[in-house]
Amino acid sequence: MIFVRNSQAKNVRVLREELLHTHQQKPGFAITHLTQAEIDVREKMISNGSKWGISPEEIEEIKNEVSVIKSRGRY
Numbered sequence: 001m002i003f004v005r006n007s008q009a010k011n012v013r014v015l016r017e018e019l020l021h022t023h024q025q026k027p028g029f030a031i032t033h034l035t036q037a038e039i040d041v042r043e044k045m046i047s048n049g050s051k052w053g054i055s056p057e058e059i060e061e062i063k064n065e066v067s068v069i070k071s072r073g074r075y
Contacts, residue, residue: 012053038075042066
């Protein structure tokens with residue numbers, strides 16, 4: 001089950017990100033590092049963005065988020 005704020009209920013990016021996190025939580029898939037899980041989801045969204053209806057501007061935003069997460073070393 002995915003919970004998002006009402007204001008985000010039609011945001012393709014937010015919904016896709018949360019869906020990908022549910023796949024990370026399937027039995028047999030251990031999340032050992034939350035920061036890496038966040039990076040993995042964002043990288044998957046970058047590589048599939050046009051296919052999933054994520055705008056080029058959002059892709060750039062996601063790339064920037066990945067850079068910030070990596071530079072801080074945490075989510």
